Amino acid sequence: MKEVATFSISHTGIIDADGKATGELPAFARDAAELIRLYRTMVLTRSFDARAIALQRTGRLGTYGSSLGQEAAAVGVGAAMRPDDVLLPSFRETGAQLLRGVSLRELFLYWGGDERGSDFQAAREDFPICVPVGSQAPHAAGVALAFKLRQQPRVAVCVFGDGATSKGDVAEAANIAGAWNLPVVFVVVNNGWAISVPRDAQSAAGTLAQKAIAAGMPGVQVDGNDVVAVRVVVGEAIERARRGEGPGWIEALTYRLADHTTADDASRYRDPAEVTAAWKADPIARLRTWLVASGAWGRQQEQDLLQACTAEVDAAAAAYLETPPQAPETVFDYLYATLPAALAEQRARFLAEAPRHG
Amino acid sequence: MKEVATFSISHTGIIDADGKATGELPAFARDAAELIRLYRTMVLTRSFDARAIALQRTGRLGTYGSSLGQEAAAVGVGAAMRPDDVLLPSFRETGAQLLRGVSLRELFLYWGGDERGSDFQAAREDFPICVPVGSQAPHAAGVALAFKLRQQPRVAVCVFGDGATSKGDVAEAANIAGAWNLPVVFVVVNNGWAISVPRDAQSAAGTLAQKAIAAGMPGVQVDGNDVVAVRVVVGEAIERARRGEGPGWIEALTYRLADHTTADDASRYRDPAEVTAAWKADPIARLRTWLVASGAWGRQQEQDLLQACTAEVDAAAAAYLETPPQAPETVFDYLYATLPAALAEQRARFLAEAPRHG
Amino acid sequence: MAEQTMVGALNMALARAMTDDHDVVLFGEDVGKDGGVFRVTDGLLDRFGPDRVLDTPLSEAAIAGVAVGAAAQGLRAVAEIQFSGFAYPAIDQMVNHAARLRNRTRGRLSCPMVLRMPYGGGIRAPEHHSESPEAMFAHIPGLRVVIPSSPRRAYGLMLAAIRDPDPVVFLEPKRRYRAVREDVPDDGVALPLDRCFIERDGGDVTLVAWGAMLAECHTAAEALAGKGVQAEIIDVATLKPFDADTVCASVEKTGRCVVVQEATLTGGFASEVAATLAERTLAALRAPIERVAGWDTVMPLPRLEALYMPGVARIVAACDRAMSYA
Amino acid sequence: MAEQTMVGALNMALARAMTDDHDVVLFGEDVGKDGGVFRVTDGLLDRFGPDRVLDTPLSEAAIAGVAVGAAAQGLRAVAEIQFSGFAYPAIDQMVNHAARLRNRTRGRLSCPMVLRMPYGGGIRAPEHHSESPEAMFAHIPGLRVVIPSSPRRAYGLMLAAIRDPDPVVFLEPKRRYRAVREDVPDDGVALPLDRCFIERDGGDVTLVAWGAMLAECHTAAEALAGKGVQAEIIDVATLKPFDADTVCASVEKTGRCVVVQEATLTGGFASEVAATLAERTLAALRAPIERVAGWDTVMPLPRLEALYMPGVARIVAACDRAMSYA
């Protein structure tokens, strides 16, 4: 019996739950303005999140999936990307999408049940929110294939949850990305739960970073509540991929502080004590602590920021609520590039009947 | 950055390509009769294989997938199983199926295009040959679930190729087997090729044993041309699973000496020199060398065995060729336990029309 | 005997089946502690234990495939797909294995499993949560496809599906999950799996539907009755095998038929119903067979969803057109 | 201008499309060196290089999903599924993504891909290699479904499919791959994707078919002509969107229709054709619309395969029945 291969999984954390640096700070993190930009996006994400839940509770938004507690994972990913990279998110990547230029109003529209919420006015090539879990992973490989064949120095970045790592699509996508040495980075946002299924019941794998080993690509773990570490680790994988050195896979450890969605009641299946404990690792509080300790942030800035975020969310919510529904014909008009003749009559019938009753 | 997990993949070989022992012999291999039983099954497999190809070439069998060169992998698996375990094969596991009690005539019938070839008269609970690559892997987990829930000390053994390891079904099955700690063993028969796709193009993973790491189960490599090693390594995984210690995953390294199937022409895509070289590792020759060297085998036995195998295959082929086709109504009669009333009329119409013309 | 919603009735049927037969096991995503996202399996983990009610990892192909393997061993596997929009990865297992295990082994192995899933729109759900894929399953020989339209029918059909020795795809119209309550005796009595149910007698026009569309048909029939038109309503609760005889007999009587489905028109099961009628009842037809269906486009997100769903007005209009033929 | 088989014509169309448009890329299992198991991509790796002709790992869901991603970036991804029996794991990507990427992003992203695959029986192939799943795809709004019946049509339709800005499922009747040769000019001219082709004029009965069934229909028409019955033959080469107008016009003329499909009867596309006719041509119908189809059972293994496949005799018998109505 001889050993033919060995692997190891590393974990990176830089700013810990107490807001203290435990590792060397990367260059960007020594620029307070940059850290404040990330902080600001995290806070804005949380403001949006609270408003979305409030709107849902009052019947003005559809079922909504909160990203409470996961802001650092999303913002770290968004910050690590270049503008012409392509993001393929799941449904809790608000923070990343905001950095990509997706607007709050678009996000409200999406969750409000309006297709225009996926017609991003910026981030034109980014993929829309993906609901069928893990099914966007092969798209990321396909986008990366296009980059590679066209010799563009761009990277596809695909984000999904711990639950998604059990999906065959994800395994197939990772394998093809490895086999073809594609410029794609997969980020597992391990928030501990897939609805009611805890991480440990999802897989016997001790880490979800080690899923990468099956695809022959490097897999690493990062403290997903540490935006600095996420940005560093995801950034390294992205730049590696950009250099043509192949795909990457990162497991970001975080926690879903909210219910799965507004349609969920997490108290049915998880201990509130676990949630209370998880709050101690809140990604926003720790970065604030760090910023305050480093002298870059104070009470006044915090107050101003909260106010600014509220105002921005207010404006977006108002714009969303004022957006009239799409015209009925839009139900047909984006299906094909050109409406097939065979559908023209049906569309006409639809227009004649639909407005009357549905 | 700290290390949070490490893994290693081992490779086991016992009798090498020259027929020399390189490791300690397990108990069963010190029993010449048992080794001869395995040798006999490998030779019978090869006789069957040659006849199947001959029958196909003369239009008396359908497209056939040869297991030439892979006899040790199949026979080793079959030998490691207990009778009441369940085998879930792909299409090159003839050697394992013979040890399970599947008859040569049944195998001819299957490849001859007759459903009765999957109605094994022994091995009643074994699964039939599985053509959609990897799709039997979840079945194996399901069979193992039944064993576990009923607290039966039985194991499901699932065999598939290197190509199959790219399939999402296989990844999902392995993951659920790990998560539920099921008594199932997955055996990857890595024969170097998936039709025209070489192993290295199939996955960037350096070994296919490491696919197991993604599912949190132990993965090991074995010399798949060494029937002794296969039996040992697969046997260990099976007994481990039987003890309730969870699933296992083995990569058996072998080589497809034949075309993919009789419909394939491997000269289009692979270098004949590779095949010639691979013959040096022929699993049958090496075991014969070993047996001869150990004094348990000689020219006469070999001649007798070849004759006996030919006679057995002759008889089975004759029985197959003499088997009249099934009655037309069998096209309907096994679809449901009881023919639904709605189908009765159609069946009658079918019987009225079918025999006339099809 | 309490009044039950469809969710309650399904829960009761599952509990009854598990009580009667130790081989019945349930699994799926969140079916355990959470009781399923619609609570259909609520409380069953506590009652029957973690060996018989299992949360799966998030993998639909495996859910179906594990059910096949378990069923081949004689377990009555009742597997849940959380929403029909996520059932597509399970189709391979249903077509290539579940539906044909008995046939390809000449009866040696079989597949007594139920793949259940909520389907359909009308609850303002997120993307991919509102589709109606029944036609895809109904095209697969070897499967049974069952759709209840009421609590009582859900109870009886679910019991039948679990007891059936062959694979059943059981589609639950989620819009009706809590829409009504009715008395559902927990009597362990299964309904037949090969018969359509005549829900209302009428001599003028036959309304054929399944799932959530039954309620729409009943409302439409009331409206039609107000105009003096008597609609007969048939619930095709078991799409496969399809009890064409009952539908044909009704159309022989009425001479007019409107088939109502929520799924997209082209290639839907309504087309099968219409084709069967065109083959078998032509002489009796006094008006073209109309299909009222979802439009041939993607189910819109909630804001425009109502434009998509077939409703009472469209059904009444179709019947009016049918009645306009002498 | 050499005589081409369907395989040759498809190969020629792929080469032409790749020459004309650098964005066309091919991938699938064994499409490279091996040239595909049926040789449809033979020689293309040598001509266009490994950046544009790629062997994939063995993973059908990824093949479809990678095509979606690549197409969203503007590549014209032509992805091969080796046999339609292995396409089921790709359905999820086709329904939930390919078919709706344009719609859900309001036109921002689109999916100009072709998913091509051999399908159908009649070549004594192994288990799972002989099915006809076209109806499943034809039920998905947002897709196009195309099936050629001859070399020339294969050439023109394949070019059209690749040039089309939306996702196309292209099913190739493998039984016809090498059945005939005909002149196929490599003129780069595409055929329309929204029109049925009238292949033979006749006033007595309309035969509607696609794929391999066209050849059977032609033979049947000859036999019928011998009895003085003139059959009109329509090739529904593009099942989705379905050109009902052409079929309806023919049936308005003949008053009789037999729809022929190889796929299993229930829920097949023949039912869609019949339902459409029942809706739109009732007054013209002089005989019930017959469907000649694969039986509602699993495609048998080769030894009994011939019992399953619809053939000339069944088609003629159905036409005879139709003609027996005055």
Ligand SMILES: Cc1ncc(C[n+]2csc(CCOP(=O)(O)OP(=O)(O)O)c2C)c(N)n1
């Ligand atoms: C393929 C699929 N199956 C089931 C669902 C229903 N569902 C939505 S989210 C979810 C859990 C996802 O868990 P995870 O991947 O960890 O992401 P998280 O919700 O925790 O962010 C499930 C089961 C779905 N959307 N897609």
Ligand SMILES: Cc1ncc(C[n+]2csc(CCOP(=O)(O)OP(=O)(O)O)c2C)c(N)n1
């Ligand atoms: C899901 C699926 N896709 C494609 C095929 C066609 N096919 C048959 S065997 C094969 C290659 C299988 O390779 P591997 O798993 O290594 O097994 P081997 O043939 O080498 O024994 C392919 C692509 C299939 N049978 N099933």
Ligand SMILES: [Mg+2]
């Ligand atoms: Mg999660």
Ligand SMILES: [Mg+2]
């Ligand atoms: Mg192989």
